Amino acid sequence: MIAATQLLESPQPNHHLVQLYAEPDQLLPINVARYVGEGLRQGDAVLVIATTEHLKEFLQQLEMDGACPTEALRQEQLSVLDAEATLEKFMVNGLPDWRRFDLVIGGNVELLRKRAGHGGIRAYGEMVGLLWSEGQRDAAMMLEEYWNRLLASQAFSLYCAYPIDIFGHDFQVATVDAIFCAHSHLLPCGPEVEAALERAMEDVLGPRLERLRPLIKANYRPTWATLPPVESVILWLRNNLGGSADEILTRAGRYYRSSHPRLNSRP
Secondary structure: OOOHHHHHHOOOOOOEEEEEOOOOOOHHHHHHHHHHHHHHHOOOEEEEEEOHHHHHHHHHHHHHOOOOHHHHHHOOOEEEEEHHHHHHOOEEOOEEOHHHHHHHHHHHHHHHHHHHOOOOEEEEEOHHHHHHHOOOHHHHHHHHHHHHHHHHHOOOEEEEEEOOOOOOOOOOHHHHHHHHHOOOEEOOOOHHHHHHHHHHHHHHHOOHHHHHHHHHHHHOOOOOOOOOHHHHHHHHHHHHOHHHHHHHHHHHHHHHHHOOHHHOOOO
């Protein structure tokens, strides 16, 4: 499995990355800033389509990382769009329209290509995440199809983000399999999540955990997708341990948030 750092810093033109996050999230702005900032340093043209709140966080993180986003915006190497306003431009009767999508998004990609010269193109988008959070799952997957269609015709990398808490009930095979199948790589959670999950499993399962470890290790990876270890273990727990999984993941989420002061305000 390709390391997250490599995926973010040196994505290939056909890479379609996805990250799952819970609000508020500390890893998302760090990852996006790495993806965008490294692209700017390499001479790539970058398109960011994000919510107003996230865009502010991303620009702040880019400044902290020394990526000079203000200068990149001035030179039009970096282009930013509001996710909600952009989404409205190509939605028709609750579904994305290909012709309008190609005109709006494809047009922006073409413009970036002209500006990039010999550099590459990177895009980050939250429009699918907005549709998902509003319960428009079919529309979100149709939009993913349109993105993949555009990726096939124009060489660039794409990074999507969905507001799905991996400790929550939305993170189970029946819910997320379509998302994974629409992307080339799932970006893994941070080490703090792994530590919180391990602590919660020890609390809830006790001595039983050591007996389960060989079974988990042998069977935790789904056959239909290549997933990072922690996410795969969580799906295994959801599929096999029922009520114990609920208790484990509730505790793990609490442990994770308690380790990050900024997250403690989350209900």
